[in-house]
Every structure is written in C-alpha cells, then in structure tokens.
Amino acid sequence: MEVLKIATAGSVDDGKSTLIGRLLYDTKSLTDDKLEAIEKSSKKKGYDYLDFSLATDGLVAEREQGITIDVAHIYFSTKTRSYIIADTPGHVEYTRNMVTGASTSQVAIILIDARHGVIEQTYRHFFINNLLRIKSVIVAVNKMDLVNFSEERYNEIKADFEKLVEKSDYEDQNITYIPVSALKGDNVVEKSDAMPWFGGQTLLEYLEKLDTVNIYNRGRMRFPVQYVIRPKTEEFHDFRGYAGKVYGGDINVGDEVMVLPSETRTKVKEIYFNDKKYQSAARRSSISITLENNVNVSRGDMIVKVNELPRIEKAFTAKVCWMCSKPLVAGSKYVLQHGVNKVLAKVSEIHHKIETDFSGVDTLVSSLQINDIAAVSFQLNKPIFFDAFKEHRTNGAFILIDPQTNNTSGVGFIE
Amino acid sequence: MTEKLLINALENEAIYIFREVAAQFEKPVLLFSGGKDSITLVRLAQKAFYPAKIPFPLMHIDTGHNFPETIEFRDKLVAELGLELIVRNVQDSIDQGKVKEESGRYSSRNVLQTTTLLDAIEEFKFDACIGGARRDEEKARAKERIFSVRDDFGQWDEKNQRPELFDMLNGQIQLGQNVRVFPISNWTELDVWTYIENEDLEIPSIYFAHKRDIFMRDGLIWSASEHVFKDDEEEVEERMVRFRTVGDMSCTAAVDSYAATIREVVAEIRDSSISERGARIDDKRSEAAMEKRKQQGYF
Structure with missing residues (x-):
C-alpha cells in the first residue's frame, strides 16, 4: 500500500492537534479505548466537547504544558492509502523540529487561525516548506466557526497568502486552500454545510486524490x-x-x-x-x-x-539549518554525512543569516545559533558526489555531526 | 526474470535500516521475543542480506513466564534458519539479587526484564539492539527515533534526541553507549499482520483462536496459569480466545476471537475497535506508564 507522509505546521493555538484528532476521529481511526481516554480527560478538564489534541500530545511534559514539543508520528489509513503525520511544533524556537518533520514528508499542511490571518509564523512555516522543497502544500484556514464561516474573511486570508507565494522561487509547488473548522469537523473529512460557498475538496478528499507518483521531485538516478x-x-x-x-x-x-x-x-x-x-x-x-x-x-x-554525472567537489556552499545549542563558528570541524557517506568538513565561511520570513534581509553573522538558517561554505577532506538540493532532494542534503558529542548538529542543503 | 520491481514502501525502509545497522555498528543484536513484530524483523533481515546470512545474533530475554507455545516456536525458527540465539533469564537476575520479584495481584516480571537486558548488553558489548517497537503502539513510542541513543545506564532522554533528517541515520556513539534501532517504527499493527499474511510467515499458535482457561479481571481476559496471581473468588472458565500481542502471561490479556487463520486475524484487526495495547496490562498502570519504563531502559 502507498504511504503518504504529511508534515503539519501551525502556531501554538491554531488547532493543529485538534485538526489531526478530527482526521483520526472522522476516519474512524480512533479506537474505543483511545476515545474513552479522550472523553475521560476532556471531562476532567471541564470541556463540553472532545479535546482531540489529547490524541496526539505524547510526553508527560507536554500534557502538563498543553503544547507539543517534539516531532510525533501519527498513523491512520483509509481504503485508498496509509498516512503518516509528522506533527511538528509551531513556535519560533522549534525551527529544528519543523525542518526535521518536513524532511521526510511529501505533503505539508499549514494551519492559519481565521481570526488572526497570515501572521509572521505563517511566513516561517511556508518558508521552511519551500526550503525543504515540499511539492504539495495545503493551506488550511481553521476556526472558520469563529468568523461566522465568512467567505469574505477566507478570501482575504487566501489573498494574503498568495502574496507570499509570489515571493517563492519554487515554481513546481502546488498550493491548495481549504476553509475548515477542525473542532466542528467542517471540510476536514465531511463537506461543510455551513460553507456552501466553498466548491473545493475537503482536506481528506484532497489527500486521497493526490497522485503519489508525481508528489516526488524527480531527479537523476x-x-x-x-x-x-x-x-x-x-x-x-x-x-x-x-x-x-x-x-x-x-x-x-x-x-x-x-x-x-x-x-x-x-x-x-x-x-x-x-x-x-x-x-x-x-x-x-x-x-x-x-x-x-x-x-x-x-x-x-x-x-x-555514465551520462548523468553528479558534481564531484571538495568545496561548496549550502544553506544550513543549525540544530544544536553549541553555535556553529567559522573554522570548526564536523563529520559531514552525505547519504551514507562520511567525510570531514571544515567551516570555511559563514556568509549571512537568512531570515525565514521572506523579508529578504540577510544579516552578516559570525556564528550560527540553534534554529538559525544561513549560507555557509565548507571545505572537505575528500570530494563527495552531489547535486544541488533544488535539483535532487536527497543527493543535495547532508547532516553535520559534532565529533565531540556525536550529536546531529545541523542539516545542509547544497546550493 | 521478472520485469520491474514493485515496492512496498515500509518494507524497503526497514531493509534500508537493517543495512545501516550492519554497516555502522560492530556488534548488533536483534532482540527477539517470539512475537509477531520480531518474527517480521527476522524476515526483513533475511531479505536485507540475501544471499548472505543475517550478520548478527538474536537475543531473547526470557522472563520464565512466557507462553510455552512462544518458546517452542522460537527454538524451531532459529533451528530452521540456522541463526545464532542468545538467551538470558530474568530468573538469574532474581537469583543474583539484582531485582526483586513483584508480589500481589498485579505482579509481573515485565519490568524486571530491563535489568537482565542491560546486563546482557554489557556482557556482550552490544552497540546496537534492534527491536520491533512501532510508533503507533503507544503515545511515548510515537516520539521514538529510528536510531535511539541510550546512555551508559541504558536510559532514554526523550527531550534530547537526535533529529533524524531525510533517511540519514547517525549511529555515532561513545564507548559504553548503545543504540536501540526500530526498523518497523512506521508500521501499524495492520501493516505487520498484512505482511505476515503476504509473506506467509509462521507465527506462534496463541495468535490464533484456541480454547483456554481464563478468568476475568478489570474487564480484561486473563490467562489462568501458575505464573499469574489469582484470587480465590476469581472464577476460571474455558473460552475461545486469542492473543494480539505476545508478552508475559502475567501482563498480556487475551481477546474473544474465532479467528483461526491468518486471513481471519487480518479481517478481525481491520474491524477491531480496541487498540492493540488496550490488552496490555502493563500500560494500564498509568497514562505515562510506557514513558517511565522507557526512560529506565525498557525496550
């Protein structure tokens, strides 16, 4: 059976976990004992509706704080195919998790709270989906029930997002807009009666009809x-x-x-x-x-x-997303893992930090902090065989391993 | 020669992971319980290294409270495939005074396994332990990595996990650390059963409906056995049941079933409305039960 991996992104309160819970509930993927646990917990908190967010927030710390703090994987399937959702947190300090979740996904869902519209967080989420070359992006305008299911409001938000899309350099990306209410279930699995003005597919209908052959970026063998x-x-x-x-x-x-x-x-x-x-x-x-x-x-x-040779080089520049609390500085050495190949790499130059809000402002920096993205040049001890990330989503990416701690400290996308 | 290879995405991912283990580690071991998930792992490992043999041994941490059908099956499989099997016993850890047998109504050796496992890892200097855990089983497992680093004490630090990007697996560790590897992380229970059906794999007989002496407690079906504590007022009856997971007799509940063939089992799972771990008594202890055990070094 085909498996479709979906990355979800949203800000703290825009109802991401509720949306996932709703997808599970409406596809009958929640089992009786899980439903029972959700009902019990919702009652304890005094809610008069089912708090689906409890279906996905795994760790104790998260239950206490009521937020998602790491990448969690959620599974459900329909008769058509299996789905894996990589649920990643949306707050600004967790760029690292969003990049991680997006790296294994073929589809992304960006959630927007209909009351707040396109905010800085939306820019960042879209930016990362772009950076990671996710071919299909669904913009789910959520909490439509709180704006009286207003078509005008939805169109406003859509127009704002389209302005963002104009700044993107990724022309093959497919973007779909859907107005939803995750809490009430409108346009998630079932068509909404409250929004007859929306003629498009529901979220699940869209996912079910995605052509799994063409959601991959093709490249050379x-x-x-x-x-x-x-x-x-x-x-x-x-x-x-x-x-x-x-x-x-x-x-x-x-x-x-x-x-x-x-x-x-x-x-x-x-x-x-x-x-x-x-x-x-x-x-x-x-x-x-x-x-x-x-x-x-x-x-x-x-x-x-033989007629499709990659680049064989010992030096290159890449966009690096830093994932480690110890900053990246020029002159430092790392183990660079490119696919299954490992070489030693020296950071020859950090060029500029890239803002993830499409502002185009590039600041010169001397070090990279956790969750920063920057253009960085490397010098290797041996050549590697790569393609530009934009041309090859797998052969253009690498990770950096700290030789002291052995931790995966960052990820790079070769220019 | 067949024309074009049609792939099963999950199977191919698992094979890739097995090959990374063999290439990146010096002393890997496959943790084998005799359950359906570890049987699936053995099949995937065979495919990953064909025509060579699986390049690492199997290890079973035997609580002494296993279903006899499982042990019988284990020995048969190992003999048929010519694999190396290491067995370490929880009873030995008890005899050495390292752990204390639980007593009372919910006593189980399930938690005690952790000590025996960690001792065995140290004894053989295993640097990678391959397990059949799946992310869909339980909330804490949903956050588990494919390569999950454990410290000198075998502990899992869930807030400080290495990010896993694309399919690049970082197996670099310090001396004394080990990595738990989960090749079927992304499989669901139904995926495993479907695979067993398609591959025509043999599994222990307790997975199929059979007549068994049972008693009811907390709405769950318990197996009546010398290893399971039972009150006098808890009445034993004979019932048609089967098991959805194979843990210890003291922590695995049965389900009512007439599914006697693999096809019927798959159909039953597809329609089932109780999740697999709903029949695991060890997880019912508290909402955070699994997370706590994992931090201490459980599978």
Whole structure:
C-alpha cells in the first residue's frame, strides 16, 4: 500500500492537534479505548466537547504544558492509502523540529487561525516548506466557526497568502486552500454545510486524490552503496552484491554506470530484491546489484549512469539549518554525512543569516545559533558526489555531526 | 526474470535500516521475543542480506513466564534458519539479587526484564539492539527515533534526541553507549499482520483462536496459569480466545476471537475497535506508564 507522509505546521493555538484528532476521529481511526481516554480527560478538564489534541500530545511534559514539543508520528489509513503525520511544533524556537518533520514528508499542511490571518509564523512555516522543497502544500484556514464561516474573511486570508507565494522561487509547488473548522469537523473529512460557498475538496478528499507518483521531485538516478554483501558460501562463492537504495530515477540491468570516486565504468549485471532478480527497479527500492566487471566498491561509493554525472567537489556552499545549542563558528570541524557517506568538513565561511520570513534581509553573522538558517561554505577532506538540493532532494542534503558529542548538529542543503 | 520491481514502501525502509545497522555498528543484536513484530524483523533481515546470512545474533530475554507455545516456536525458527540465539533469564537476575520479584495481584516480571537486558548488553558489548517497537503502539513510542541513543545506564532522554533528517541515520556513539534501532517504527499493527499474511510467515499458535482457561479481571481476559496471581473468588472458565500481542502471561490479556487463520486475524484487526495495547496490562498502570519504563531502559 502507498504511504503518504504529511508534515503539519501551525502556531501554538491554531488547532493543529485538534485538526489531526478530527482526521483520526472522522476516519474512524480512533479506537474505543483511545476515545474513552479522550472523553475521560476532556471531562476532567471541564470541556463540553472532545479535546482531540489529547490524541496526539505524547510526553508527560507536554500534557502538563498543553503544547507539543517534539516531532510525533501519527498513523491512520483509509481504503485508498496509509498516512503518516509528522506533527511538528509551531513556535519560533522549534525551527529544528519543523525542518526535521518536513524532511521526510511529501505533503505539508499549514494551519492559519481565521481570526488572526497570515501572521509572521505563517511566513516561517511556508518558508521552511519551500526550503525543504515540499511539492504539495495545503493551506488550511481553521476556526472558520469563529468568523461566522465568512467567505469574505477566507478570501482575504487566501489573498494574503498568495502574496507570499509570489515571493517563492519554487515554481513546481502546488498550493491548495481549504476553509475548515477542525473542532466542528467542517471540510476536514465531511463537506461543510455551513460553507456552501466553498466548491473545493475537503482536506481528506484532497489527500486521497493526490497522485503519489508525481508528489516526488524527480531527479537523476543515484545509487549510494550502503553495504557489500559477500556470502562466501559454496553456491555464491564469488558473489559481491552492492546493497543500497535507489534515488531519483530508475536503474536497469545493462545500464552503463560509473562507480565514484574511482570513476570506473561498468554495466549493471543483475538487480536483486531478496532472492528474486528483476530487470528494473524504481527510486526508493532497497535492492542489491551486481556489476559486470570485478571492480572495487565499498560503502559510501556511489553508482551513477555514465551520462548523468553528479558534481564531484571538495568545496561548496549550502544553506544550513543549525540544530544544536553549541553555535556553529567559522573554522570548526564536523563529520559531514552525505547519504551514507562520511567525510570531514571544515567551516570555511559563514556568509549571512537568512531570515525565514521572506523579508529578504540577510544579516552578516559570525556564528550560527540553534534554529538559525544561513549560507555557509565548507571545505572537505575528500570530494563527495552531489547535486544541488533544488535539483535532487536527497543527493543535495547532508547532516553535520559534532565529533565531540556525536550529536546531529545541523542539516545542509547544497546550493 | 521478472520485469520491474514493485515496492512496498515500509518494507524497503526497514531493509534500508537493517543495512545501516550492519554497516555502522560492530556488534548488533536483534532482540527477539517470539512475537509477531520480531518474527517480521527476522524476515526483513533475511531479505536485507540475501544471499548472505543475517550478520548478527538474536537475543531473547526470557522472563520464565512466557507462553510455552512462544518458546517452542522460537527454538524451531532459529533451528530452521540456522541463526545464532542468545538467551538470558530474568530468573538469574532474581537469583543474583539484582531485582526483586513483584508480589500481589498485579505482579509481573515485565519490568524486571530491563535489568537482565542491560546486563546482557554489557556482557556482550552490544552497540546496537534492534527491536520491533512501532510508533503507533503507544503515545511515548510515537516520539521514538529510528536510531535511539541510550546512555551508559541504558536510559532514554526523550527531550534530547537526535533529529533524524531525510533517511540519514547517525549511529555515532561513545564507548559504553548503545543504540536501540526500530526498523518497523512506521508500521501499524495492520501493516505487520498484512505482511505476515503476504509473506506467509509462521507465527506462534496463541495468535490464533484456541480454547483456554481464563478468568476475568478489570474487564480484561486473563490467562489462568501458575505464573499469574489469582484470587480465590476469581472464577476460571474455558473460552475461545486469542492473543494480539505476545508478552508475559502475567501482563498480556487475551481477546474473544474465532479467528483461526491468518486471513481471519487480518479481517478481525481491520474491524477491531480496541487498540492493540488496550490488552496490555502493563500500560494500564498509568497514562505515562510506557514513558517511565522507557526512560529506565525498557525496550
């Protein structure tokens, strides 16, 4: 079954958890014991409605503060497909979590409180969806019940958001607007009787009809080698299978390929998935392949088609989102993990901090604090094989690992 | 040769994770309980490394209160696939005075497993423990990472977790730390059952409807056994039941069922209105029960 991952973003009070709870409730994904727990808890708090936010707020600290503080994953499915929602917090200091949730998602929902309209937070959410190249964005104008389901108000907000879209440089992005009331259930799963003026699809209808083939940004085929399979059994005595995941495009038996960094040319001999051989495998397949010639291939190497070479360089500039309380400064060294390949990287220059509100104001900074985004140049000890992030959503991204703490300190998107 | 490979997104993600474990760690181990989730893990690991053998052992933390059907199944599977199995017993931890047996009405060895597990990790110097936990099981698990770092004491610091971006998994750790790995994080209960059906995997017989001596307590169906505390006024009766999860006899409740085949089980799960952990007595202790156990080093 197809799986669709959705990132949700919203400010503290615009009803994100309620929207997710409503989706679960109306798709009958909440089980009796979960519903019972929600009813009990809502009663205890003295609400006369069901507090669906309790369905998603997991950690004790969150229950105490009533806010979501980390990325939580929520699962539901319909007859059409399975959904995974990465619920990420919306407050300004949690850019890091929003970037994390968006990095594994193909769709994003941006929530706007109809009373407040497009606010600075909305800019930031949209900016991050842009930065992460999320192809389908749903703008859900929530709490329509509190503005008397006013068409005029909805159009105002839509017009404001469209002004924001004009500033975006991502032309392939699809943006859909839906007026909803998560609390009352209008236009989430069921069509709203209170908003007959809205002719579009409900949120779930839209998700159900999304074409899962085209929600991915296509790119060139990249096959980073994860692991070399050498069984050394009698039957498979000389077998050398290169295990990895296919990115960007298809790989086929007979393809003329080049192994990087050795730049050896050869052909794809066999494609295995488990004990079966295939003629061709699409992106996102975890396969193993054998090659015509006996070439030396190890983890971190990349197999590409000979007429689709990536950039092979030791220095580049990237947009970096910093995720660690220890600031990033020029001259510092990190382990750079690009896919499954690791190299050493030195920060050669921090250019300017990028404001996430589309203001276009770039401030010169000497260090990067947690949740900052900036253009940063790196120098590597060995070349890596990459594409610009805008052309390849997987082969253009990397993480930075602090060699002292081993923590994932930041993520980069190569320019 | 078949033409184009059609993929199952969740299966491919799990295979990718298994290969990252084998490549990034020196001494991984697969935590095997004999339950459906760990059986699924074994199948996925086979696929990840074909035609080579699974390059790490299995380990079972045996509470001594397992269903005998599960242990029988475990030994058969290991023998058939030629896998290496390590067993460590909670009874030994009790005998060594490291943990104290619980007593009373809700006594269970479920919590005691943690000590035995942490000792075994230290004994074998395992740096990665692969488990079958899924994010949909429970609220605290919904925040778990795929590579989840544990400190020297096996503890989980849920507020200070490494971000996981795209599919890049950071397995770098310091000496003494280990990583818990969850390849089927993103699977739901139904996904697991559907996979078992499609792959035609064998599972322990207690997952299918059978006649069993049971008694009722707190609206749950308890298995009547020497390992389960029972009041005299709690009456034992025979009923058609099956289990949705396979934990200890002392903490796993049964459900009424006539589902005798995998197809019927899948159909039952699809229509079911009680979530899987609703039948886990260990989670009923309090709303934050799982989170607390995880912080202490539970699976």
